[in-house]
Amino acid sequence: MPTTKTLRTGSAQKRDAILDAARRLFIGDGFDRTSVDAVAAGAGVSKRTVYDYFGDKVTLLAAVVESAGKTLVATIDRTLTETLGGVTEAERLEDALVAFAEQIATQTLGSAEYATLLRLAHGLISLEGEILADEPEEAVAQRLAELADAGLLTAPDPRLAADHLIALTFSVVGNRYHSDVTPEKARPLLVAGVQAFLRAYRREA
């Protein structure tokens, strides 16, 4: 049995299309309510191809989670640099954090979608990419540690601070508007969350 098919030009595109459709449908309709036929149709591909690529439905879910995780971490890293890169003054910190939160909260593959995926996978996937499931938090933690070193924050436990920032922004938005998040509704909540975070973690003068 040939385990790995020799990839053809354009094969990676089909794989991505399947992953994309699966992510969209899994998040929108749930894992069990999404049929593999629907995924195939959504990807413009035959069902057989889906099975040829991923073997079974659970493996497909695992691939979706892994792919989404990598994408999200990359996005977070990039966005952190864009928004918090050159911030050295306390005055600009709030705006920068709000900008970061707004990006990640309202992105197509943002914190909400990833959280949903992790919940779908929970219990079905025998923790392979699970160890890196909290990479997003770690990325934020590292950046907060740098801000603390720069004297802008007091964060003895950066990972905890990251969890708190995430909770005050993404979790609050997620709890209020369970799936249908719009930038307009999210923004005031994000601003308030960042302000509360800064009240708790700002470096005292």
Added chain:
Amino acid sequence: MPTTKTLRTGSAQKRDAILDAARRLFIGDGFDRTSVDAVAAGAGVSKRTVYDYFGDKVTLLAAVVESAGKTLVATIDRTLTETLGGVTEAERLEDALVAFAEQIATQTLGSAEYATLLRLAHGLISLEGEILADEPEEAVAQRLAELADAGLLTAPDPRLAADHLIALTFSVVGNRYHSDVTPEKARPLLVAGVQAFLRAYRREA
């Protein structure tokens, strides 16, 4: 006649047993992966009785959510009174909030289970008990408003403060330990969350 059977209302014990088994199984295995046969078996009742009581599976889920919501709100109200009832000094506020959070976070039908139920119901239930889905938050908000009136907190928007307290405690715990929460693991996180909350919302001297 294909008329609708008038749903039976007697024997509240059996009804509760069904609700209980359904909640346990829905939360543990998910809605789609839980068969009505399993619910009936778990409740020690015939499948037919389940259908006589609740009509169909989605209606059963709705009943579970409504029942759990009422129970949770009652528990929250009681626990809030027990822990925060006579608190008028800032020194005792932290311990009281931690005690409250610990109760609700580790209870059998606590914040985590209710959040899971709301997610299961989301999209399946045409918002009947949905309007009261944020009653828990409102209950906390009301109590925080009282604490603000007593001069212990600064909370211009009590509902927002409640969302932040909930996020800093229950959401953080839920994000880290997705389903398997033990009091031992939760406690330090809850203490840290309450402390962060107080840093953000304490009345400045």
Added chain:
DNA sequence: ACTACACTACACCGTGCAGTGTAGTTTCTG
């Protein structure tokens, strides 16, 4: 042109499960 392979279309199987119908048994009540 030949071969190898990615891919599709489609039929097909097995199964698990929602929901129903019903006959028979227990239990409550007048």
Added chain:
DNA sequence: CAGAAACTACACTGCACGGTGTAGTGTAGT
């Protein structure tokens, strides 16, 4: 005791879906 209501046991239908097998088509490389 009589009769109704609650409940069980069980058989049964219909369907959706996961997964497979296969014959055939398009396409790339030699």
